[in-house]
Amino acid sequence: MSCARPKLISKNNAHRTYYDYQYSEKVTSALMETLDENGVRPVTFNLSFNDENEYRFIHDVHYGGYAGLAIWPEHSGPLIKKMLNSICRERIPTVLYDHFFEDIPIDSVCTDNEDIGFRLADALLQKGCTRLAFVGVEYSENYSSTQARIEGMASATNNTGRSQGNPQIINLSGSKHDIFDINPLLKAMAAPQRPDGLLFTYSGIAKAVLPHLKELGWRIGTDLKIAFVDDNSYREKAGCPVITVEQPAAKVGQEAAKLLLQRIKNPDKPIIRKFIKSSRVTCPP
Amino acid sequence: MSCARPKLISKNNAHRTYYDYQYSEKVTSALMETLDENGVRPVTFNLSFNDENEYRFIHDVHYGGYAGLAIWPEHSGPLIKKMLNSICRERIPTVLYDHFFEDIPIDSVCTDNEDIGFRLADALLQKGCTRLAFVGVEYSENYSSTQARIEGMASATNNTGRSQGNPQIINLSGSKHDIFDINPLLKAMAAPQRPDGLLFTYSGIAKAVLPHLKELGWRIGTDLKIAFVDDNSYREKAGCPVITVEQPAAKVGQEAAKLLLQRIKNPDKPIIRKFIKSSRVTCPP
Numbered sequence: 001m002s003c004a005r006p007k008l009i010s011k012n013n014a015h016r017t018y019y020d021y022q023y024s025e026k027v028t029s030a031l032m033e034t035l036d037e038n039g040v041r042p043v044t045f046n047l048s049f050n051d052e053n054e055y056r057f058i059h060d061v062h063y064g065g066y067a068g069l070a071i072w073p074e075h076s077g078p079l080i081k082k083m084l085n086s087i088c089r090e091r092i093p094t095v096l097y098d099h100f101f102e103d104i105p106i107d108s109v110c111t112d113n114e115d116i117g118f119r120l121a122d123a124l125l126q127k128g129c130t131r132l133a134f135v136g137v138e139y140s141e142n143y144s145s146t147q148a149r150i151e152g153m154a155s156a157t158n159n160t161g162r163s164q165g166n167p168q169i170i171n172l173s174g175s176k177h178d179i180f181d182i183n184p185l186l187k188a189m190a191a192p193q194r195p196d197g198l199l200f201t202y203s204g205i206a207k208a209v210l211p212h213l214k215e216l217g218w219r220i221g222t223d224l225k226i227a228f229v230d231d232n233s234y235r236e237k238a239g240c241p242v243i244t245v246e247q248p249a250a251k252v253g254q255e256a257a258k259l260l261l262q263r264i265k266n267p268d269k270p271i272i273r274k275f276i277k278s279s280r281v282t283c284p285p
Numbered sequence: 286m287s288c289a290r291p292k293l294i295s296k297n298n299a300h301r302t303y304y305d306y307q308y309s310e311k312v313t314s315a316l317m318e319t320l321d322e323n324g325v326r327p328v329t330f331n332l333s334f335n336d337e338n339e340y341r342f343i344h345d346v347h348y349g350g351y352a353g354l355a356i357w358p359e360h361s362g363p364l365i366k367k368m369l370n371s372i373c374r375e376r377i378p379t380v381l382y383d384h385f386f387e388d389i390p391i392d393s394v395c396t397d398n399e400d401i402g403f404r405l406a407d408a409l410l411q412k413g414c415t416r417l418a419f420v421g422v423e424y425s426e427n428y429s430s431t432q433a434r435i436e437g438m439a440s441a442t443n444n445t446g447r448s449q450g451n452p453q454i455i456n457l458s459g460s461k462h463d464i465f466d467i468n469p470l471l472k473a474m475a476a477p478q479r480p481d482g483l484l485f486t487y488s489g490i491a492k493a494v495l496p497h498l499k500e501l502g503w504r505i506g507t508d509l510k511i512a513f514v515d516d517n518s519y520r521e522k523a524g525c526p527v528i529t530v531e532q533p534a535a536k537v538g539q540e541a542a543k544l545l546l547q548r549i550k551n552p553d554k555p556i557i558r559k560f561i562k563s564s565r566v567t568c569p570p
Binding site: 183186187189190191192193194216217218219223224 | 472475477501502508
């Protein structure tokens with residue numbers, strides 16, 4: 001979570017410690033640099049909200065002389081929505097990044113996750129796959145980014161006439177930090193109709209799952225094809241041909257800064273929700 | 286373990302409580318009936334031997350007025366071999382049933398387990414299977430019956446020119462009473478080259494494993510074919526087409542009794558080791 005203020009107060013490296021820290025750092029760095037280049041000194045916070053500190057935070061922002069807010073919410077629950085609605089009522093210039101809410105009137109910049117799902121699935125189909133499965137993790141089932149990637153994947157499998165209709169969805173149990181149990185994938189591969197193409201929603205799944213698939217005898221890239229969103233340069237470490245795409249981190253940060261600067265200048269302009277496409281899918285030869 | 290004595294002392298139903306109790310009961314009943322018909326009153330014991338009670342047992346048998354012994358050893362370890370060698374030295378008329386030792390000169394009657402392995406594998410191949418796997422349980426890996434069935438299966442897959450050479454061997458973890466973990470089978474089915482025919486060494490494995498295979502979507506008898514040694518009439522309960530064979534329990538018991546009666550009459554005749562073939566393999570239409 002970042003705040004922009006006309007004068008510098010402090011500057012922290014606000015990256016998360018999660019699997020996607022490279023991505024988080026790139027987005028936040030690009031955001032801060034763009035603000036900096038435009039004469040706005042950024043202050044960054046990493047906060048978790050509850051009912052009490054939400055009120056204090058909004059109070060501090062409102063009376064603290066900040067020009068605006070750039071917010072990367074981690075969740076989509078009622079508490080974060082309540083806070084964002086308060087911010088709207090207070091007319092604090094705000095941009096959401098890496099997240100959007102259809103029902104809250106705030107500018108936002110987000111990766112086009114539907115496009116990511118479509119393009120990775122399309123690459124798998126172009127490589128000759130006929131049965132695709134989406135491999136996610138239980139904790140992220142209800143994330144808007146996961147849902148958008150699954151929708152994009154379904155567009156690819158339904159509309160091209162090359163595949164099986166809706167893709168199978170396999171949810172491993174685990175957290176952001178670890179995959180605990182790959183049994184659901186093992187069961188999917190042990191079924192009579194099994195996938196020949198797997199789309200992992202993030203590189204941590206590839207890291208956890210690829211050794212097991214190799215041990216079972218799968219020649220990745222030949223018998224079984226793998227695609228995933230790779231925000232941590234796992235591609236080189238995979239040791240086998242994989243299809244990857246990187247989220248447009250720098251662009252998300254830059255666009256978020258631009259929208260915030262515009263909103264500060266013109267508080268009454270219409271709400272904009274931007275979805276940034278990834279530049280390219282990297283395929284093995 | 287059964288002893289034969291000219292006069293009746295007591296008669297217990299000496300069946301084991303294991304998965305194969307129907308088989309054990311049939312073998313032992315047939316043995317006792319045949320002895321009984323020939324004027325020998327049987328006494329049955331279920332014993333576990335250690336160094337101490339082994340000596341006592343042989344002493345009691347030797348001085349107890351028994352005409353002979355019919356022994357069904359459960360294991361093939363050094364302790365049982367030591368005891369059997371003592372019995373040989375004492376020249377006590379003895380027959381082993383459902384077990385044999387190549388290196389101990391005692392009459393024995395056994396199911397022809399190599400033939401069972403061959404015929405079940407052959408039935409799977411005739412039904413169109415091309416990749417067979419033997420599914421056993423860790424505890425029985427070193428059993429002579431398991432080894433003989435695997436050898437018979439290998440003869441079928443190697444000699445007919447229809448299959449993959451030596452069959453894959455999958456050992457589940459478990460005991461005689463329970464299968465604890467079917468993960469090794471799940472892994473075999475999740476591999477790129479997976480079996481299309483499974484030979485279970487006993488019906489308890491079918492009971493434990495079939496519900497999982499059905500849940501994965503396998504149509505047993507169509508996509509995946511199953512064969513097993515069925516000594517407990519599990520065939521009807523399986524709820525799907527299966528290939529089975531029953532061990533020739535009654536014949537093993539009868540032949541054991543006959544060999545013992547012959548040995549009692551003529552202690553000096555040559556050693557006979559009989560292998561009884563099962564009558565027929567039951568195939569679905």
